[in-house]
Amino acid sequence: MKKTGTKKLCVIAMLLAVTVVLSYLSGYLRIGTGIKLSVSFVSVYLTAALYGPMAGAFVGAMADIISCLVNPVGALIWQLSLIELCYGFMYGLFFYRRKNGSGIKNVYGKVALCAVLRFAADMFLKTKILADVGYVPNDFLYAVWIRLPGCLAMLILTAVAITVLEKKYTDKFCGMINK
Numbered sequence: 001m002k003k004t005g006t007k008k009l010c011v012i013a014m015l016l017a018v019t020v021v022l023s024y025l026s027g028y029l030r031i032g033t034g035i036k037l038s039v040s041f042v043s044v045y046l047t048a049a050l051y052g053p054m055a056g057a058f059v060g061a062m063a064d065i066i067s068c069l070v071n072p073v074g075a076l077i078w079q080l081s082l083i084e085l086c087y088g089f090m091y092g093l094f095f096y097r098r099k100n101g102s103g104i105k106n107v108y109g110k111v112a113l114c115a116v117l118r119f120a121a122d123m124f125l126k127t128k129i130l131a132d133v134g135y136v137p138n139d140f141l142y143a144v145w146i147r148l149p150g151c152l153a154m155l156i157l158t159a160v161a162i163t164v165l166e167k168k169y170t171d172k173f174c175g176m177i178n179k
Contacts, residue, residue: 041087
């Protein structure tokens with residue numbers, strides 16, 4: 001088993017705490033009753049860019065579980081935590097700063113692919129799960145229609161935020177952390 005350094009554990013724990021706080025604050029970023037904008041993905045993205053898919057997956061899932069325990073807005077639904085784990089893993093696959101410089105170079109392609117995959121999961125997987133537990137209407141197409149504006153808003157927010165972070169700030173952040 002690979003040895004994990006104290007600094008790495010502290011940075012991951014810090015980013016996990018930031019994710020939980022952002023998740024709590026995102027409860028107040030609402031447009032009407034149907035659109036909730038969450039910025040908690042930013043720290044999951046940074047964790048994945050710094051330390052890879054496994055760290056991103058860990059922070060994504062644990063932040064969802066801790067957020068539900070600290071600020072219970074609804075029941076803890078393990079399937080939603082699993083989707084958050086997949087988001088963190090996906091960010092790590094596409095944006096991890098490998099030491100040898102390998103990986104996909106086209107930032108816009110990576111961002112578009114991540115945003116579309118996240119949109120599809122939000123739109124269809126989460127809607128199905130929420131319909132099964134009674135948070136949205138059981139008619140799947142009607143539930144998709146209700147959730148469409150919020151998912152589109154998150155698609156745009158995710159694409160813009162990750163593009164800006166990837167182009168301007170992530171390398172600086174990684175350099176600052178890895179000193």
